[in-house]
Amino acid sequence: MSEVISKAIEYITELYKDNADGHDLNHSMRVYKTASEIAGVYPDADAMVIGLSSLLHDVDDHKLFDTVDNENAKCFLESQAVPAEKIEEICDVINAVSFSKNKGISPKTIEGCIVQDADRLDAMGAIGIARTFAYGGKNGRSIEASMDHFYEKLLLLKDQMNTPEAMKIAEERHQVLEDYIAELKREMDR
Numbered sequence: 001m002s003e004v005i006s007k008a009i010e011y012i013t014e015l016y017k018d019n020a021d022g023h024d025l026n027h028s029m030r031v032y033k034t035a036s037e038i039a040g041v042y043p044d045a046d047a048m049v050i051g052l053s054s055l056l057h058d059v060d061d062h063k064l065f066d067t068v069d070n071e072n073a074k075c076f077l078e079s080q081a082v083p084a085e086k087i088e089e090i091c092d093v094i095n096a097v098s099f100s101k102n103k104g105i106s107p108k109t110i111e112g113c114i115v116q117d118a119d120r121l122d123a124m125g126a127i128g129i130a131r132t133f134a135y136g137g138k139n140g141r142s143i144e145a146s147m148d149h150f151y152e153k154l155l156l157l158k159d160q161m162n163t164p165e166a167m168k169i170a171e172e173r174h175q176v177l178e179d180y181i182a183e184l185k186r187e188m189d190r
Helices: 002-015 025-039 047-056 071-079 084-097 112-121 127-140 143-152 154-160 166-190
Strands: none
Touching: 002 025, 025 047, 025 112, 025 166, 047 071, 047 084, 047 112, 071 084, 071 112, 084 112, 084 127, 084 143, 112 154, 127 143, 127 154, 127 166, 143 166, 154 166
């Protein structure tokens, strides 16, 4: 693992230390690991851009921080002497990840596609279910209100994957979502 990746992990560990709403260190580490696995199929993809983008993709998320223009990401990257053109590439990937800001839009680079897929995969399956209710609980949402998120986002993700590798994983995780929803409805209707 490169020095700057290690430093990014230290940075987000500190940044997210008090966060338990599903946009936390564990989420970012899962996105990093998934993106790294998908990137293994694309030898021409820039592993450093993918690694740093995936680790830093939520450090300026409006749900967590009151920053503008990737302020936290840029500050960290500049402190690590990352070249300006790489910082721009990394920020472009970070900006392409958000579901709410990029509905139906695929990133222009393979690095962006990989990181977007990895982030979206972490919103699916068992972990996606857990994250939905963690975020909902922190924000005062009932189970029923949190379930709206399944229809507004989670169930749409399978058909929005960019890479064949992510599509395979998404199929399995989508089925977990559908099975869970069916069981939850059955239990709630008793």
